[in-house]
Amino acid sequence: MNLLQYLPGNSILHRLNPVAKLAAAFLLGICAIVSQSVIFTTLLIVLLLGICFACGLGKRALGLTRNLLVLGGMMFILQLFFVRSGDPMLSAGGFTLITQDGLSSAVLLGLRIIATMLPLMLLFAITEMNDLCGALVKRLHVPYRYAFIVTTAFRFVPLFTAEFHDIEDAQKARGVEYDGGLIKKLKLSVPLFVPLLMSSLKKVDSGAMSAQLRGFNLRTVSSGYREYPFTAADIGCILLSVLMIAAAAMI
Amino acid sequence: MIRFQDFSFRYQSGKTEQPAEFALKDISMEIREGEFVGITGTSGAGKSTLTYSISGLIPHHFAGDFYGSVEVNGMDTVEVHPEQLARFVGQVFQDIDSQMVSSVVEDEILFGMENFQIPRDEIKRRLESVLEMLEITPLRRRQISSLSGGQKQKVAIASILALQPDIILLDEPTGELDPESTIMIYEILRRLNREFHKTVIVVEQKIMVLCAYVSRLIVLDKGQVMFDGSSDSITGEIELFKSLGINVPRVVELGHLLKKAGLYDGEIPTELDGAEKMVREVCADAEI
Numbered sequence: 001m002n003l004l005q006y007l008p009g010n011s012i013l014h015r016l017n018p019v020a021k022l023a024a025a026f027l028l029g030i031c032a033i034v035s036q037s038v039i040f041t042t043l044l045i046v047l048l049l050g051i052c053f054a055c056g057l058g059k060r061a062l063g064l065t066r067n068l069l070v071l072g073g074m075m076f077i078l079q080l081f082f083v084r085s086g087d088p089m090l091s092a093g094g095f096t097l098i099t100q101d102g103l104s105s106a107v108l109l110g111l112r113i114i115a116t117m118l119p120l121m122l123l124f125a126i127t128e129m130n131d132l133c134g135a136l137v138k139r140l141h142v143p144y145r146y147a148f149i150v151t152t153a154f155r156f157v158p159l160f161t162a163e164f165h166d167i168e169d170a171q172k173a174r175g176v177e178y179d180g181g182l183i184k185k186l187k188l189s190v191p192l193f194v195p196l197l198m199s200s201l202k203k204v205d206s207g208a209m210s211a212q213l214r215g216f217n218l219r220t221v222s223s224g225y226r227e228y229p230f231t232a233a234d235i236g237c238i239l240l241s242v243l244m245i246a247a248a249a250m251i
Numbered sequence: 252m253i254r255f256q257d258f259s260f261r262y263q264s265g266k267t268e269q270p271a272e273f274a275l276k277d278i279s280m281e282i283r284e285g286e287f288v289g290i291t292g293t294s295g296a297g298k299s300t301l302t303y304s305i306s307g308l309i310p311h312h313f314a315g316d317f318y319g320s321v322e323v324n325g326m327d328t329v330e331v332h333p334e335q336l337a338r339f340v341g342q343v344f345q346d347i348d349s350q351m352v353s354s355v356v357e358d359e360i361l362f363g364m365e366n367f368q369i370p371r372d373e374i375k376r377r378l379e380s381v382l383e384m385l386e387i388t389p390l391r392r393r394q395i396s397s398l399s400g401g402q403k404q405k406v407a408i409a410s411i412l413a414l415q416p417d418i419i420l421l422d423e424p425t426g427e428l429d430p431e432s433t434i435m436i437y438e439i440l441r442r443l444n445r446e447f448h449k450t451v452i453v454v455e456q457k458i459m460v461l462c463a464y465v466s467r468l469i470v471l472d473k474g475q476v477m478f479d480g481s482s483d484s485i486t487g488e489i490e491l492f493k494s495l496g497i498n499v500p501r502v503v504e505l506g507h508l509l510k511k512a513g514l515y516d517g518e519i520p521t522e523l524d525g526a527e528k529m530v531r532e533v534c535a536d537a538e539i
Binding site: 006008128129130152155158159202203204206207209210211212213214215216217218219220222223224225 | 306308312333334337340341342344346348349350351352353354355358361362363364365366367368371374392394396410411414
């Protein structure tokens, strides 16, 4: 599954102003960081998943959560064994392995990673990059050049992933066996980065030429065809996110 | 009108490398308004370089040694930036995927028009017009990544046509297309040339297709123009084409062989319809 791929739809989330979506994703991320409560952070994740299911994005959200669980799990293990403060919970040979603070902060960190990343990942699932670029220029007056570069970089990620898989398939067809451990796969993948880099640079150059020949540098703030007005739903979405931060800080 | 005058170009090479060969050498020719020109040649012949020099990417994007001059609609390409030339020249590159700057069909077509600050009403009119002309209205909100090669090619052409350039350059537009889609693209180009009086310049390896559609054929080899004439006149240049490693259409080759064998003395056809007539004539004479 491509985590940065846009999923077309007509849900209320899809229809929100891209700037409001970006702000909400950012604010909810802050909310997850501010929260010191395991229960609140868990409820935040459940709420986010609930909204996704209501908007027909349940499958994608579950997929994202599953991927984030791996990252959260790794952080959980690190935190569990590195936090030394608090009452000992598990000792071996007179050496404390796990403490109470270590366990609670590990659980919180694991959940926090999921709660922070989930809104950002969802932003990509419900926002067309061109709309985000247009809205950043029209509403926040970000210079078009910078907005275009950032959104194009995100748009290129799936293209480069596909290119990488093509190169990998070409290698497989020539007898390279990628089956085996992670280290073996990494070792075999390193030489692929050279052709990937070359073809990526070529693609980027071709894209730049194409943009240049269609007047890229002539664009101004007012020249966008679409307008991105703020509606009550957009303001409500941002306010709700701010309220969530306040609630996280208080609990 | 495009005018090349003693034009030569050599790409910049690395500091430690030997100077590169000239990609184009001593090109002097004119391409007039409303012509449908096909450019062919083997790999490295300078076909793409020729298109870059018309759109102004040479010398503004590709650095190198530039000699002579290239004028497009009276403007020297050295003095005018490609973005200014883009009002007159639209180019579709060989690699369709990498030239797409948007994810959605409509956004891709809007991109150039927004950049050129075309008024909103005019953008709307042109958008609908090109979608209709290329029969891609149902694809309007589709993700470009979900389209077939032929559909992507149409979107790329639409995004250029929306800017209403006088000259349309296409670099191997059918390289990844099946025969049916190839014909479809060339029918569109023929329509643009005949109905909308656009100057169309196509770089193509499929010489059979070129002969069927273009009015003028230019053959490049090692950066030089080796043949410049009507597509019908290739029938007298078979040996030249063979020496350049370019396959002439099979029907032309057949006609040439029949003529050589003394079985046919008419005009050698370049298209299938003419070939059928030729074969019938030969069969009738031989009473087969």
